[in-house]
Amino acid sequence: MNYTSLLEWHTAHKEQALYGRYLTINQLQPLLDRIPDLFVKESLGYSVQNRPIYKVTFGTGEIKILGWSQMHGNESTTTKALFDLFKWFEANKDTEIGQKLLSTFNFTFIPMLNPDGAEAYTRVNANQVDLNRDAQELTQPESLILKQVYTSLDPDYCLNLHGQRTIFGVGEPAQSAVASFLSPSQDALRTVTQSRKEGMAIIAELNEMLQEFIPGQVGRYDDGFNINCVGDTLQQLNIPTILFEAGHFPNDYAREKTRGFMFLSLIRVFESILLLKSEENVSSNPYFAIPENKKCFFDCIIRNINLPEYGVTDMAIQYQETLRDGILYFVPKIAQIADLDSFVGHSEIDFAQEKIEFPENFTLDVGQNLENLQVNSNLPTTFSVKSNNLL
Ligand SMILES: [Zn+2]
Missing domain, CATH: 2.30.40 (Urease, subunit C; domain 1)
Incomplete structure (x- = not known):
């Protein structure tokens, strides 16, 4: 895949109905209502304040990918990137690469897991609960919906799509962390297990691709173990899980530039899985070479x-x-x-x-x-x- 051309495609063809940081279910609803036949849209249930939570599925392949965005209501960049991804698949469903991906993967995406938080522009849901600390207790309807989806789907890979504040930097001298990733730990010792390693290998591929566009601006997120986080819980089930953190590109408070890099990263994940499947041994070393995020901005x-x-x-x-x-x-x-x-x-x-x-x-x-x-x-x-x- 030529990622320079892909970024040009994104700039020209991204979903124009979505822009900026404040993104609510009311903006997604018309796009979901007229989603092309390639995709199946289904309601999974309702949030605390009775807003609908949807999943979008497509692809006929055997490798099951599950992703969810806006688990934190004010982290909308990856939601925009998901709708751009849907547009890209619709535009490329008859191309060689489009067909390859659609026949290899079975995609399930929950574009907005926390529509109440999105409406109020808060991290938490309407009961003031951080859904990414509710993976074990499952006190909230949104947490139960996510669990029900991953239990019944039994995904091969998970994408936990988030956004991060402007305070994070990477490297020395520090640059803004435009994108950060994590292959979460599955135990307190942060053991590099097989599923962690697979996540690490994919992230190393993401880093290599992104360096061309945002050199020195990709970070590695802290891997302290917390079983209450959804990523750590899934990793413990031996499902390779990748945390995306869409960050701040200079002067891009609308996160439209970062949206493009998130879109590229999604496609790169799928390509990397194909690539890594054909390799016998994957190394975690390039992952650990990515500088760690630090709070310095x-x-x-x-x-x-x-x-x-x-x-x-x-x-x-x-x-x-x-x-x-x-x-x-x-x-x-x-x-x-x-x-x-x-x-x-x-x-x-x-x-x-x-x-x-x-x-x-x-x-x-x-x-x-x-x-x-x-x-x-x-x-x-x-x-x-x-x-x-x-x-
Ligand atoms: Zn988040």
Whole structure:
């Protein structure tokens, strides 16, 4: 597969009805209602607040793949990539590669496992439960639906599709972690079992493919074992499971660039399975060569700012994604006031030469909302402390 051409296809033909970060079941419903005959759409049941949860199945092959997205309601990038994948399969069902994949695999995707969280733009479901910590207790209807699907399907591979915050970086000097992956542990010792190894080998292939597009911006997620996580639970059932974390590409708060890389990664997973099936031994070494994610980024760092009560210091600003009347805003809040030499800002401003006049009796504190802050007008325009709809 030529991934440069595939990315060009994606840019031109991705599902135009979906855009940005706030993605609800109401936006998916018309696409699901008119999904082409290649696919079968079925309702699996309902969320806490009675929103439908669907699965989409296609392919006639023997290797069963199960993937689910938006288990965390505010992680929509991989959902967009799934609908792009459906479009790609429809457009390529008669091509050689399309036929090969459709006759090799049996695909089951749950595009939105947590429609209530999606509506409210929260990680958790309507009962404030993190579904990715509910794999054992199964207290929530969404958790039961997922379990019912993987129990009855008995998949050969699972794709646990998520998105990560802007705080993650990789490498030295750090770059933004645009995409991160994990082959979860299945025991506390993090033993490299056969199914973990298969996941690792696929991730190594994903990394190699992505390096061409986002060099040094692919990370490996922390593999601490937690049996309450769905990935760890599935891995313990000896089902190779891959965690996708769609991350931040510079200035791409809508995650449209990352959406393309997630789309490429999905196709690469399928190709890799075909490839690795023909190899006798797979190595976990290239996986461990991928740098680990670290928390080293902020949305904005203002360096050498002379603040009342602090003197000259650095200030980190993190956007808090906030839903207001159905529109997602990125509200700037102070995340840290300290020497931030070991951190990187997605945007940075050096105020060493700027004199700032703050209002009288002005104070600043960590957690403070800066959206209504008015300071003197000589500031660079990039230091906009108004709330932005960055999408
Ligand atoms: Zn997540």
